Amino acid sequence: MSLSFPTMAAIRFGYGFRPGEAAPQSKDELIGQLSKGAAATPDFPLGGPDMRHRAILSLQAQLKQIRQDATTVTDDATRREMRKAVQRQAQQQFQHDVNLRLMQAVLSPYGFYERLSTFWTDHFSTSANKSLPMRLIVPLYEAEAIRPFISGRFGDLLRSATAHPAMLIYLDQADSLGPESAGGIKRNKGLNENLGRELLELHTLGAGSGYTQADVTAAAMVLTGLTIDRKEMDIAFRPNISEPGEHQVLGVSYGGRRRSREDYLDMLDDLAVHPKTAAHISRKLAVHFVSDQPNEGMVFDMAAAWKRTDGDLTAVYTAMLDHPAAWQNDGAKARQPFDFVVAGLRALNAGPVNGVVGSFLAANQQGTEEGDMAANTPGMAGAPVTTDPAGEARDKRLKAFRTARALGQGALRRMGQPTWLPPSPAGFEEGFSAWITGSQLAERLAWVRRAVTQFGRDEDPREFLKSTLADAARDETIRVVSQAPNKVSGLTLVLASPEFNRR
Amino acid sequence: MNRILLSRRGFLTSACCLAAAPVFTPLTFAAMPGDNRFVTIVLRGAMDGLDLVQPYGDSGFAALRPTLALTPDKGLLDLDGHFGLNPAAAELMPLWKSRELAFVQAVSTPYRDQRSHFDGQDMLESGGEHVAEERTGWLNRALAVIPRSDARKAIDINTSTELILSGPNNVDVWASDSNLPPARDEMQFLARLYAGDPPFAEALAEATRADTASMMIEPDGQRGEKTADVAALAANMLKGDYRIASFSITGWDTHIGQAGQFKRPVQDLAQAINTLKTTLGPEIWAKTVVLAMTEFGRTVRQNGSGGTDHGTGGCAVLSGGAINGGRVLGRWPGVSDGQLLDDRDLMPTADVREVAAAMLYRQFDVGMDDLTGKIFPGLGFDKGSQFLKV
Numbered sequence: 005m006s007l008s009f010p011t012m013a014a015i016r017f018g019y020g021f022r023p024g025e026a027a028p029q030s031k032d033e034l035i036g037q038l039s040k041g042a043a044a045t046p047d048f049p050l051g052g053p054d055m056r057h058r059a060i061l062s063l064q065a066q067l068k069q070i071r072q073d074a075t076t077v078t079d080d081a082t083r084r085e086m087r088k089a090v091q092r093q094a095q096q097q098f099q100h101d102v103n104l105r106l107m108q109a110v111l112s113p114y115g116f117y118e119r120l121s122t123f124w125t126d127h128f129s130t131s132a133n134k135s136l137p138m139r140l141i142v143p144l145y146e147a148e149a150i151r152p153f154i155s156g157r158f159g160d161l162l163r164s165a166t167a168h169p170a171m172l173i174y175l176d177q178a179d180s181l182g183p184e185s186a187g188g189i190k191r192n193k194g195l196n197e198n199l200g201r202e203l204l205e206l207h208t209l210g211a212g213s214g215y216t217q218a219d220v221t222a223a224a225m226v227l228t229g230l231t232i233d234r235k236e237m238d239i240a241f242r243p244n245i246s247e248p249g250e251h252q253v254l255g256v257s258y259g260g261r262r263r264s265r266e267d268y269l270d271m272l273d274d275l276a277v278h279p280k281t282a283a284h285i286s287r288k289l290a291v292h293f294v295s296d297q298p299n300e301g302m303v304f305d306m307a308a309a310w311k312r313t314d315g316d317l318t319a320v321y322t323a324m325l326d327h328p329a330a331w332q333n334d335g336a337k338a339r340q341p342f343d344f345v346v347a348g349l350r351a352l353n354a355g356p357v358n359g360v361v362g363s364f365l366a367a368n369q370q371g372t373e374e375g376d377m378a379a380n381t382p383g384m385a386g387a388p389v390t391t392d393p394a395g396e397a398r399d400k401r402l403k404a405f406r407t408a409r410a411l412g413q414g415a416l417r418r419m420g421q422p423t424w425l426p427p428s429p430a431g432f433e434e435g436f437s438a439w440i441t442g443s444q445l446a447e448r449l450a451w452v453r454r455a456v457t458q459f460g461r462d463e464d465p466r467e468f469l470k471s472t473l474a475d476a477a478r479d480e481t482i483r484v485v486s487q488a489p490n491k492v493s494g495l496t497l498v499l500a501s502p503e504f505n506r507r
Numbered sequence: 508m509n510r511i512l513l514s515r516r517g518f519l520t521s522a523c524c525l526a527a528a529p530v531f532t533p534l535t536f537a538a539m540p541g542d543n544r545f546v547t548i549v550l551r552g553a554m555d556g557l558d559l560v561q562p563y564g565d566s567g568f569a570a571l572r573p574t575l576a577l578t579p580d581k582g583l584l585d586l587d588g589h590f591g592l593n594p595a596a597a598e599l600m601p602l603w604k605s606r607e608l609a610f611v612q613a614v615s616t617p618y619r620d621q622r623s624h625f626d627g628q629d630m631l632e633s634g635g636e637h638v639a640e641e642r643t644g645w646l647n648r649a650l651a652v653i654p655r656s657d658a659r660k661a662i663d664i665n666t667s668t669e670l671i672l673s674g675p676n677n678v679d680v681w682a683s684d685s686n687l688p689p690a691r692d693e694m695q696f697l698a699r700l701y702a703g704d705p706p707f708a709e710a711l712a713e714a715t716r717a718d719t720a721s722m723m724i725e726p727d728g729q730r731g732e733k734t735a736d737v738a739a740l741a742a743n744m745l746k747g748d749y750r751i752a753s754f755s756i757t758g759w760d761t762h763i764g765q766a767g768q769f770k771r772p773v774q775d776l777a778q779a780i781n782t783l784k785t786t787l788g789p790e791i792w793a794k795t796v797v798l799a800m801t802e803f804g805r806t807v808r809q810n811g812s813g814g815t816d817h818g819t820g821g822c823a824v825l826s827g828g829a830i831n832g833g834r835v836l837g838r839w840p841g842v843s844d845g846q847l848l849d850d851r852d853l854m855p856t857a858d859v860r861e862v863a864a865a866m867l868y869r870q871f872d873v874g875m876d877d878l879t880g881k882i883f884p885g886l887g888f889d890k891g892s893q894f895l896k897v
Binding site: 176179180181183188193194195196197198201205211212216217220427428430436437440441442443444445446449478480481484487488489493497500501502505 | 552623624626681697701710760762763810814816849
């Protein structure tokens with residue numbers, strides 16, 4: 005081990021150091037974060053899961069009302085205004101959730117658990133851009149379908165992610181019907197193989213692992229029947245749209261004359277413990293945490309742990325941490341934008357309780373965009389009720405809100421990694437070269453200068469260097485920082501340094 | 508021009524030399540005659556070529572796509588009596604009429620039977636014959652073998668490097684709305700900070716080069732991120748020293764409600780091509796070829812939800828003042844029973860890599876051996892290629 009254990013644990017397996025928070029001292033402590041993290045309620049979605057379920061139903065009802073009104077209200081401008089008001093509300097909630105998601109990562113003491121949550125949300129990618137209700141559903145998806153399951157069996161995680169409305173909507177499963185099913189014949193509609201394909205290619209076995217187009221089609225057939233109840237915005241299984249008959253996926257037959265929920269659950273369970281799934285996801289974890297070219301022995305050990313335990317993820321993570329390669333070649337990976345922004349805010353987050361960053365972001369949760377202020381009408385459960393101050397206070401609040409957004413979601417968007425908005429079902433890019441480019445560096449420098457100006461007033465660059473990088477700081481960085489022309493430059497150089505952008 | 512900008516200029520002319528050789532001088536900024544340009548546009552998500560360029564003259568087509576197939580009396584823009592253009596691409600018709608636009612139907616990479624976007628795009632961009640055979644992009648490898656060294660300058664307009672231009676040869680990557688903050692004296696410290704870490708040193712040099720170039724083009728620093736902005740920045744870079752540019756247009760994965768979903772990316776594509784033409788101006792446009800291509804086509808039959816799923820044979824789009832267009836190229840395989848691949852996909856009758864190879868050959872005199880060996884391994888391509896006659 006080249007660096008001390010706490011440094012590697014904080015930087016490679018967490019979101020970096022935060023002043024006042026003790027870094028993990030042992031592997032047991034890192035693994036111990038998993039149960040603690042899973043037991044804690046995340047800061048998002050705004051108002052909690054129950055309130056969010058109600059907000060989604062309320063949004064559905066409002067959208068339905070608009071559709072109904074469309075037959076009686078003939079005035080285009082009025083209809084447009086009604087639609088815009090609903091859109092603004094949903095967009096506003098999404099902005100709040102995105103801020104809360106960022107704060108969750110900054111403030112949680114369970115960095116390894118948080119990093120894994122980000123990993124799995126990306127592995128089972130869904131995008132809030134798919135439709136208006138998805139702005140409200142995707143944050144809920146991470147909170148209720150991903151986070152509680154990431155330290156247990158992969159099979160349970162696969163079931164919960166696959167059968168969540170977010171996934172069913174994102175990969176068009178909600179619109180897939182068995183072509184020969186009663187419902188399919190009646191409505192003259194049929195199969196949509198999107199989820200069936202990504203289930204095999206991305207979520208389990210992995211591309212190029214040997215399945216065929218026939219397996220994809222059959223998997224999509226087995227999934228027919230799994231859909232959403234649009235009124236309740238909840239998952240449903242409807243035998244009348246489920247393709248009858250047996251369907252062979254990787255040589256295993258699912259279904260029969262009468263189709264049931266058990267068929268697709270059996271298929272998911274089989275896929276979850278398939279050796280190719282174990283190999284694919286073990287490698288993906290190793291690539292994400294340790295190296296773009298991971299140690300083959302480490303991947304083998306992880307897949308073996310998967311096989312031994314039928315996919316117990318804590319055992320797989322333990323196998324990764326137990327391998328010596330997990331603690332070698334520090335800085336082999338590039339911090340992705342979310343990792344970089346969270347680590348930067350954590351580094352600057354000195355002060356009592358939630359620190360300066362936490363207090364700032366929390367205060368700005370009540371602020372909102374100018375255009376949205378008019379939209380603070382009651383009606384949507386979970387929407388924050390804010391008063392509309394006039395004059396100076398309002399301007400100040402607006403400015404602070406904009407700063408918060410620029411440092412959070414605005415920066416992540418410019419850096420190419422906006423929260424819950426991945427470019428494709430494969431999630432965000434992983435490799436070093438994708439993230440360390442000229443424009444990426446320009447964005448990072450702009451972000452650092454802004455963050456340092458906002459939060460770094462009381463920091464001494466030399467002290468900041470020690471608390472942020474500990475023994476990861478190179479001699480050259482120590483020298484350059486200590487000679488910086490002014491304090492802001494010194495702090496900027498710490499967060500712009502290669503070792504802060506690597507992990 | 509305000510003061511901040513003046514000081515910024517001052518910074519750029521002095522500090523950029525620290526990190527990188529200055530690439531722009533007033534002398535080289537003007538376009539030099541005789542220099543061809545090449546733009547690639549990667550259409551990510553598997554563009555439905557049968558929706559863009561519809562074979563309405565094929566008697567089997569309409570029945571396979573009850574709600575997607577159009578005819579000239581339903582708005583389809585007739586091209587040649589057999590194919591018609593989707594009305595969302597109406598803004599491309601003037602180019603078709605002036606023979607600056609051509610389509611290549613039924614093309615694909617050698618990728619078969621798996622239909623993964625990600626593998627499909629990797630193959631399209633790496634130029635190999637098998638998945639993961641090549642780790643670098645074909646356009647990057649081409650840079651090394653372009654005979655004229657001053658034609659080897661390429662820019663990737665994106666926030667992160669795309670595979671097509673990734674590789675050992677130097678390529679600048681720049682997002683259309685990026686700005687290097689005016690760091691002035693800080694630049695020297697950054698250069699020292701990165702001196703011992705090559706990838707970071709190169710990223711800083713790249714940022715400085717591209718920022719300098721884009722500052723010269725748009726001194727007010729106002730750049731957007733819409734497709735038209737991306738195309739305008741690409742064109743402006745090509746008016747300077749750059750000879751090759753690449754960018755992407757997304758939004759083609761139309762599994763559902765395609766009739767509505769397809770419009771936006773098609774309009775983006777039309778706008779990108781028209782923006783390239785107007786921004787480059789007639790002289791440079793006359794030396795330019797634009798190749799838009801996608802990883803694979805979509806199923807010939809529409810699916811159960813008014814969309815299409817992943818298929819094989821697709822369509823490539825060629826445009827530019829340097830082509831002899833106004834034609835739909837490629838060998839049409841038909842869509843009747845027995846003519847489809849796996850009874851679902853448009854049968855590919857040509858390799859899309861051959862189209863790319865032909866353009867590299869015409870625009871930059873890249874040698875045949877290099878094209879079929881280093882750039883597109885396993886590709887059958889010679890001087891008889893139909894695509895050399897475009």
